Amino acid sequence: MTAHRPYSDPDAAAKRLLEIAKEVSPVHDGRIYIELINGPFLFRDRGSAAEYGSGLRLLIERKQLEMHESGTYVRIRDEWPLLEVQDAPPT
Numbered sequence: 001m002t003a004h005r006p007y008s009d010p011d012a013a014a015k016r017l018l019e020i021a022k023e024v025s026p027v028h029d030g031r032i033y034i035e036l037i038n039g040p041f042l043f044r045d046r047g048s049a050a051e052y053g054s055g056l057r058l059l060i061e062r063k064q065l066e067m068h069e070s071g072t073y074v075r076i077r078d079e080w081p082l083l084e085v086q087d088a089p090p091t
Contacts, residue, residue, distance in 0.1 A: 007047040013055025031073040
């Protein structure tokens with residue numbers, strides 16, 4: 001009999017990774033060091049590396065996280081302020 005893996009579904013893994021990311025206090029410019037996300041997911045929550053990878057890829061594909069090209073940090077995108085388009089003043 002196999003044990004139930006709560007993060008085997010990429011959506012569940014992505015949701016948990018985003019929850020962890022939101023618990024972390026970002027450093028300069030909204031950066032969240034990747035080890036502050038993967039450590040809790042892998043060791044505290046007992047997710048596997050494959051589950052972590054599929055959840056992280058899903059968040060990046062959905063543009064909820066932005067990963068720096070170095071892979072050392074991410075930024076949460078769904079909390080970035082949206083730019084408002086202002087109407088041009090009448091002439």
